[in-house]
Amino acid sequence: MNLMIDLRKVTRVNVSTRDLQIQKTYETLFALEDLRELFRQSLPTGFNDAEKEEFSRNLARVKATIEELEKGEGKLTCQKIGNKLDVRSREEEFINIHPIQAAGRLTPEARKAIISYGDGYSTCDYCRKPFRLDKITRPPIEEFHQDLAKFVNMDQTRVVPGARRGFQAVTQSLVEKGDSVIVSSLAHYTEFLAVEVAGGVVKEVPQNESHVVTAEATAQKIEDVKKETGKLPALIMIDHFDYQFANEHDVYGIAKVAKEYGVTFLYNGAYTVGIKPVDGKKIGADFIVGSAHKSMASVAPSGVLATTDEWAPKVFRTTQMVGDVTKRKFGIKEVENIGCTLMGGTLISMIASFPRVKARTENWDEEVKKSNYFLEQFQRIEGSKVLSEQPRKHTLTKVDTTGSFDTVAKTHKRRGFFFSDELKDHGIIGEFAGATRTWKLNTYGLSWDQIKYTAESFIDIAEKYGLKIN
Amino acid sequence: MNLMIDLRKVTRVNVSTRDLQIQKTYETLFALEDLRELFRQSLPTGFNDAEKEEFSRNLARVKATIEELEKGEGKLTCQKIGNKLDVRSREEEFINIHPIQAAGRLTPEARKAIISYGDGYSTCDYCRKPFRLDKITRPPIEEFHQDLAKFVNMDQTRVVPGARRGFQAVTQSLVEKGDSVIVSSLAHYTEFLAVEVAGGVVKEVPQNESHVVTAEATAQKIEDVKKETGKLPALIMIDHFDYQFANEHDVYGIAKVAKEYGVTFLYNGAYTVGIKPVDGKKIGADFIVGSAHKSMASVAPSGVLATTDEWAPKVFRTTQMVGDVTKRKFGIKEVENIGCTLMGGTLISMIASFPRVKARTENWDEEVKKSNYFLEQFQRIEGSKVLSEQPRKHTLTKVDTTGSFDTVAKTHKRRGFFFSDELKDHGIIGEFAGATRTWKLNTYGLSWDQIKYTAESFIDIAEKYGLKIN
Numbered sequence: 001m002n003l004m005i006d007l008r009k010v011t012r013v014n015v016s017t018r019d020l021q022i023q024k025t026y027e028t029l030f031a032l033e034d035l036r037e038l039f040r041q042s043l044p045t046g047f048n049d050a051e052k053e054e055f056s057r058n059l060a061r062v063k064a065t066i067e068e069l070e071k072g073e074g075k076l077t078c079q080k081i082g083n084k085l086d087v088r089s090r091e092e093e094f095i096n097i098h099p100i101q102a103a104g105r106l107t108p109e110a111r112k113a114i115i116s117y118g119d120g121y122s123t124c125d126y127c128r129k130p131f132r133l134d135k136i137t138r139p140p141i142e143e144f145h146q147d148l149a150k151f152v153n154m155d156q157t158r159v160v161p162g163a164r165r166g167f168q169a170v171t172q173s174l175v176e177k178g179d180s181v182i183v184s185s186l187a188h189y190t191e192f193l194a195v196e197v198a199g200g201v202v203k204e205v206p207q208n209e210s211h212v213v214t215a216e217a218t219a220q221k222i223e224d225v226k227k228e229t230g231k232l233p234a235l236i237m238i239d240h241f242d243y244q245f246a247n248e249h250d251v252y253g254i255a256k257v258a259k260e261y262g263v264t265f266l267y268n269g270a271y272t273v274g275i276k277p278v279d280g281k282k283i284g285a286d287f288i289v290g291s292a293h294k295s296m297a298s299v300a301p302s303g304v305l306a307t308t309d310e311w312a313p314k315v316f317r318t319t320q321m322v323g324d325v326t327k328r329k330f331g332i333k334e335v336e337n338i339g340c341t342l343m344g345g346t347l348i349s350m351i352a353s354f355p356r357v358k359a360r361t362e363n364w365d366e367e368v369k370k371s372n373y374f375l376e377q378f379q380r381i382e383g384s385k386v387l388s389e390q391p392r393k394h395t396l397t398k399v400d401t402t403g404s405f406d407t408v409a410k411t412h413k414r415r416g417f418f419f420s421d422e423l424k425d426h427g428i429i430g431e432f433a434g435a436t437r438t439w440k441l442n443t444y445g446l447s448w449d450q451i452k453y454t455a456e457s458f459i460d461i462a463e464k465y466g467l468k469i470n
Numbered sequence: 471m472n473l474m475i476d477l478r479k480v481t482r483v484n485v486s487t488r489d490l491q492i493q494k495t496y497e498t499l500f501a502l503e504d505l506r507e508l509f510r511q512s513l514p515t516g517f518n519d520a521e522k523e524e525f526s527r528n529l530a531r532v533k534a535t536i537e538e539l540e541k542g543e544g545k546l547t548c549q550k551i552g553n554k555l556d557v558r559s560r561e562e563e564f565i566n567i568h569p570i571q572a573a574g575r576l577t578p579e580a581r582k583a584i585i586s587y588g589d590g591y592s593t594c595d596y597c598r599k600p601f602r603l604d605k606i607t608r609p610p611i612e613e614f615h616q617d618l619a620k621f622v623n624m625d626q627t628r629v630v631p632g633a634r635r636g637f638q639a640v641t642q643s644l645v646e647k648g649d650s651v652i653v654s655s656l657a658h659y660t661e662f663l664a665v666e667v668a669g670g671v672v673k674e675v676p677q678n679e680s681h682v683v684t685a686e687a688t689a690q691k692i693e694d695v696k697k698e699t700g701k702l703p704a705l706i707m708i709d710h711f712d713y714q715f716a717n718e719h720d721v722y723g724i725a726k727v728a729k730e731y732g733v734t735f736l737y738n739g740a741y742t743v744g745i746k747p748v749d750g751k752k753i754g755a756d757f758i759v760g761s762a763h764k765s766m767a768s769v770a771p772s773g774v775l776a777t778t779d780e781w782a783p784k785v786f787r788t789t790q791m792v793g794d795v796t797k798r799k800f801g802i803k804e805v806e807n808i809g810c811t812l813m814g815g816t817l818i819s820m821i822a823s824f825p826r827v828k829a830r831t832e833n834w835d836e837e838v839k840k841s842n843y844f845l846e847q848f849q850r851i852e853g854s855k856v857l858s859e860q861p862r863k864h865t866l867t868k869v870d871t872t873g874s875f876d877t878v879a880k881t882h883k884r885r886g887f888f889f890s891d892e893l894k895d896h897g898i899i900g901e902f903a904g905a906t907r908t909w910k911l912n913t914y915g916l917s918w919d920q921i922k923y924t925a926e927s928f929i930d931i932a933e934k935y936g937l938k939i940n
Contacts, residue, residue, distance in 0.1 A: 018509075018516055025506050028532075029499060030582045036495050037578045039488075039562035043923050044897020046488055059540055062498075066536065070529055081586060082579045082822055084610050088586045090595065092509035104590020104814075108507045109552045111588055112500045114815065116551060116558045118584050120574020120763035120770055125560065140554050161631035161771055164808040172667065185793065189800040193808045196791045197642065204795035293590035293814055299769065300590055300814030301631055321666045323655065325674035330659040338634040338663045344574075344763055344770030345584065345815060352552055427514020453513050 017072035022092045024069035027077060031062045090429055095450050098430030099396055100243075102444035103275050103295040106349060110297055113352035114345045122344045130332045133340035133347070134158060144351045151358060152273060152288045154280040154306035158316065158334070159292070159342045159350060163270045166289035166305035167194035169336035170266055171235065173315045175200040179234035180225045182263075184213045184249060186242035188270065195237075203233060210389055211245050213238060215253025222261050235264050240278075241271040245388040246396035255284035264311070270294055271396065273304065274357050275444060276364040286311050292346075297353035302346040370451045371395040371443045377455035382468040383407065387438060395444040406436040408465045419461070426457035487542035492562045494539035497547060501532045560899055565920050568900030569866055570713075572914035573745050573765040576819060580767055583822035584815045592814045600802045603810035603817070604628060614821045621828060622743060622758045624750040624776035628786065628804070629762070629812045629820060633740045636759035636775035637664035639806035640736055641705065643785045645670040649704035650695045652733075654683045654719060656712035658740065665707075673703060680859055681715050683708060685723025692731050705734050710748075711741040715858040716866035725754035734781070740764055741866065743774065744827050745914060746834035756781050762816075767823035772816040840921045841865040841913045847925035852938040853877065857908060865914040876906040878935045889931070896927035 035058040042051050068074030079087060090096060091105060106114075117123065117139075126138040134145045148157040160166045167190060175181055177199035183191050185204040195202045205213050205221045218236065225233050236258045240251045251267055258265035266287040272278050273290025274297070280288045287307050293300035307315055316334050323329075333339040342350070371392045378384055383403025388394075405419045412418040416434040423431055432439045443451060459469055505528040512521050538544030549557055560566060561575060576584075587593065587609075596608040604615045618627040630636045637660060645651055647669035653661050655674040665672045675683050675691045688706065695703050706728045710721045721737055728735035736757040742748050743760025744767070750758045757777050763770035777785055786804050793799075803809040812820070841862045848854055853873025858864075875889045882888040886904040893901055902909045913921060929939055 018514075022506075022509050025502060025509070026586065029502050029506075029585050032495060032499050032502070033578050033581045033585070036492075036499075036562060036581075039492050039495070040575075041917065043919060044488075044564055045923070048919075059536070062536060066529070066532060081582045082825055084613075085583055085586075085818070085822055086609070088589075088592055088595070091589060092506060094514055098591075098595075101589065101591045101594070105510075106588045106590070108503050111503045111506075111585070112551045113555055114584055114588050114769070115499050115503070115581070116496065116555075118576045118581055118769055118819065119558075119561060119571065120576070120768060121568075121571045122558055122770075124571070125558070125568075139556070143554075161635070161811075162808075162813075165631070168808055185795045187793075189789075189803055190809055192791045192793070192798075192800060193789055193803060193805055196789055197805050197808065202791055202793060204793045206795050298590060299584070299588055300592075300816065301771070301812055319659075319663055319666055321662045321672055323657075323662070323672060323674045325655045325676050328662075330662060333659055333663060335663055335667050338632075338638055338667065339660055341631075342771055343632075345819075346770065348555070349588065349815075352555055355552055447511065449513060449518075453515070 019093055020074065020076065021069055021072050022089050023076050023079070023087070024065055024072075024074065025092070026087050026089065028062060028065045028069060030081075031058060031065055034058055035062060094424070094427050094429040095446060095454055096430040097428060097441040097443060097454065099440035099442045100294055101430065102395065102442040103297065104291075104293045104300070105297060105445065106299070107297045107353040107356045109352040109356065110299070110349040113348045114299060117348040118345045120344055123347055124343055132332050132334075133343060139348065139351065141347065141351070144354065147354065148304055149306060151354075152269070152278050152280045152290070152304070152306045153282065154285075154288055155309040156312045156316065157304055157306040158337055159347055160303045160305050160337065161341060161346070162190075162293065162301035163268070163289045163291035163303040164190035164194060165301070165341075166287075166303050167191055167237065167266070167268075168197060169305055169315055170237075170287050170289075171195055171198035171200060173317070173336055174264060175234045180229055180231075182218065182221055182225065182233045182236040182238075184238050184242060186211065186213065186244050186247075186249075187237070187239060188243050188268070191237050191239075191268065200234065205238075211247050212389065213249040213254070215250050215257045218254045219257045219261075222257070222263065232261060232263055235266060237266040237268060239268040239270065241394050241396070243271065243396075245398050246271060246392075246394035247389045248393045251283055251285075259284060270303075271394065275361060275367070275395075277361045280306060287315070292350050296350060296357050299346045299349040302342055302350055367395050367444060368393060370446065370448065371397065374443050374451050374455050375399075378458055380470045381459060381462040382470055396440060396442040398438060398440050400438045402437045404462060404467050405465075408467070409436040422461040422464070423457070426460065428454055428457055489563055490544065490546065491539055491542050492559050493546050493549070493557070494535055494542075494544065495562070496557050496559065498532060498535045498539060500551075501528060501535055504528055505532060564894070564897050564899040565916060565924055566900040567898060567911040567913065567924065569910035569912045570764055571900065572865065572912040573767065574763045574770070575767060575915065576769070577767045577823040577826045579822040579826065580769070580819040583818045584769060587818040588815045590814055593817055594813055602802050602804075603813060609818065609821065611817065611821070614824065617824065618774055619776060622739070622748050622750045622760070622774070622776045623752065624755075624758055625779040626782045626786065627774055627776040628807055629817055630773045630775050630807065631811060631816070632660075632763065632771035633738070633759045633761035633773040634660035634664060635771070635811075636757075636773050637661055637707065637736070637738075638667060639775055639785055640707075640757050640759075641665055641668035641670060643787070643806055644734060645704045650699055650701075652688065652691055652695065652703045652706040652708075654708050654712060656681065656683065656714050656717075656719075657707070657709060658713050658738070661707050661709075661738065670704060675708075681717050682859065683719040683724070685720050685727045688724045689727045689731075692727070692733065702731060702733055705736060707736040707738060709738040709740065711864050711866070713741065713866075715868050716741060716862075716864035717859045718863045721753055721755075729754060740773075741864065745831060745837070745865075747831045750776060757785070762820050766820060766827050769816045769819040772812055772820055837865050837914060838863060840916065840918065841867065844913050844921050844925050845869075848928055850940045851929060851932040852940055866910060866912040868908060868910050870908045872907045874932060874937050875935075878937070879906040892931040892934070893927070896930065898924055898927055
């Protein structure tokens with residue numbers, strides 16, 4: 001295979017130059033931030049002499065660093081931010097196959113936006129009556145909320161500090177103490193907690209032998225709950241793709257069943273909204289929850305809660321509390337959101353990434369193709385298995401290398417870390433360090449070149465340790 | 471006055487050069503982000519020919535922009551991020567006296583940190599057992615939690631998505647349906663909502679004629695609640711400095727009263743934690759809540775919830791929910807926090823700003839001095855009043871210019887906006903645009919030069935419109 005030969009020729013060649021250039025990119029960015037700070041500390045009328053001097057000094061530093069960046073020369077001088085934080089350059093230096101980081105990587109637009117809007121309440125410059133985040137028109141936050149609703153084809157949306165806070169707003173609005181909430185037996189822990197904090201009790205729908213949750217099983221569970229508790233569950237909350245296998249669960253069928261029983265349905269799109277098309281009306285969901293730091297290229301914590309005009313008055317209900325002394329009311333503030341939610345860099349990163357996020361959902365089939373290609377190659381390594389359903393319908397996958405890389409780990413002095421070491425040497429990170437039995441990886445957002453390179457690297461490592469390639 | 475003469479000489483001179491340099495700083499930062507993206511899109515083995523070419527092109531752009539930045543020349547070419555977001559350069563171009571933005575402005579360290587850690591789950595690279603944010607040691611998140619606890623002299627802390635989510639965690643843990651919660655009659659709306667979402671009822675402590683909440687009034691309110699409802703309030707929640715006047719309320723005395731009655735006390739430090747020393751043990755607080763995007767130079771939404779070892783098991787209680795089918799448990803995850811809270815840029819900005827934030831609380835007296843100096847000058851403008859208590863003990867202040875600038879607004883064709891226009895012409899922003907009666911301003915973080923310049927600018931504007939200066 002040509003690619004393999006190429007790979008062997010180039011692996012780790014020029015890497016130190018590249019790494020240095022990456023560090024010099026950061027160093028230049030940081031030097032520019034120091035220069036920017038001078039503007040912040042000075043009078044609007046201009047620099048005084050001392051500031052002029054510092055400006056020149058800073059500028060000289062910026063220029064010198066760029067010189068080094070260009071040539072790939074110089075010493076590493078900016079490895080720490082303050083004295084405790086390492087520069088995080090893994091997205092530049094490596095191919096990252098981390099299961100939950102792939103689709104949360106910022107777009108260049110989001111990175112620019114947070115440079116500009118990082119400050120605390122940066123979105124609140126033009127906050128006017130009625131003083132609520134989603135009503136602000138400059139920056140275009142109100143418009144973004146409408147765009148978001150269209151994006152998932154629902155009537156109304158709010159941004160929330162992570163999908164979990166979206167679940168919570170719904171459970172706390174709908175679930176009374178002791179109520180049952182049906183979740184998947186592959187439900188994420190945050191769904192458990194959202195039910196618990198509302199005083200509810202989770203009831204899991206069993207998965208079938210292929211680790212899939214079906215409409216039939218959900219209907220059966222509704223019947224079981226009804227029989228056991230004497231009433232219907234207060235809510236059904238199902239992940240379209242779960243966090244364990246990223247298998248697709250029958251959300252269309254489940255929504256239909258929910259409707260038949262008259263039970264409210266929340267679609268958990270933490271692994272879909274922002275990477276594949278999601279149509280809430282077509283699904284028949286009462287609520288759609290998405291995670292922006294997981295799947296919408298945004299700063300954490302961020303997410304989206306979308307609903308219908310029917311449910312909005314309940315879950316987005318506004319405060320009724322009146323001060324007994326002052327008679328104060330804060331009429332437009334929403335109780336479950338505790339008023340405004342993402343008042344700065346988190347929301348701005350969502351807005352800045354949104355055009356690209358919207359566009360990329362159209363390429364989902366290609367992403368899935370790359371995922372399947374990688375896993376085909378991966379399975380050529382004898383003893384390597386895919387535990388998720390196949391063909392893959394997602395880019396997140398659970399794999400089992402007990403029969404391949406783990407056999408090497410058994411006798412290697414670095415144990416399972418030999419595999420991490422090898423991947424790192426090939427410029428790949430994001431595996432669970434030391435794990436060589438079952439673990440997860442995500443190929444989302446990798447180019448075909450990066451996918452092929454990653455596949456070849458796996459095979460290369462396998463060959464090095466004498467594993468059989470089919 | 472010398473400064474005034476200087477001011478007149480320099481106002482708006484060179485401003486276009488400065489503004490251009492600021493824009494060119496952003497343009498360079500953005501060009502570097504485009505260059506950085508090339509590393510992200512390429513193979514770890516190095517650039518291919520097309521990428522090499524693009525790298526050179528990007529680098530040339532960076533260098534050209536820096537050239538323009540140095541000379542203060544060139545055209546503005548980067549005024550939008552994507553096609554919807556304006557570059558936000560008000561912190562560089564202007565002196566910002568916005569009431570709630572002052573102490574949330576990022577430190578240079580925080581800005582560098584979010585450049586590096588903006589990506590979604592950027593803090594989770596080394597998340598290992600027991601898989602909880604506050605236990606992560608790389609970056610040093612666990613250590614930061616300990617530092618934070620020391621900083622406010624409490625036993626335990628968690629980071630939360632804004633002070634409001636800290637209130638909510640406490641109310642939802644302590645307040646049963648129908649319970650009374652005592653708040654200040656100057657309480658922030660988020661306290662109202664946090665009580666409402668927990669099913670409680672707010673009971674306001676009246677303020678005295680100086681707009682101050684005293685221990686006596688609080689004791690009286692406890693008695694009133696007891697008489698009216700037959701039981702003690704479930705919680706007392708008082709702002710050390712309120713959002714309206716930023717008057718100091720007797721939290722020490724109130725904590726003592728709370729203890730005497732055996733009622734739990736939450737200290738709302740949204741306007742203190744991160745700018746002035748706060749000692750939870752000395753105050754006698756059961757809970758301390760702070761806002762990081764308001765007062766700790768951090769990305770929103772972020773904040774801190776601190777408590778004692780006595781209360782931690784209740785408010786930080788871990789999940790008890792068990793899956794009925796799978797028997798799954800997520801033992802270490804905390805119910806009220808819905809597991810992890812700030813998994814990326816928000817937390818990293820808190821950590822990066824922390825050393826400077828800690829240090830700046832030691833300069834609080836100087837900040838208050840500057841606040842008082844500014845207001846002395848401000849009150850030289852006849853008809854201008856300070857509605858907050860004086861001498862000021864805070865940098866946030868409510869002022870009344872009905873007798874000064876509003877008299878001009880009455881006949882000015884731009885109405886109250888004349889004042890905003892004038893301030894802007896002097897390089898000052900952050901007032902409530904158009905307001906010339908009662909409004910708020912915050913001098914936090916301004917240097918003495920900036921303070922004096924701001925004071926002179928106010929006087930300059932007053933003189934221009936024939937207002938009398940005393």
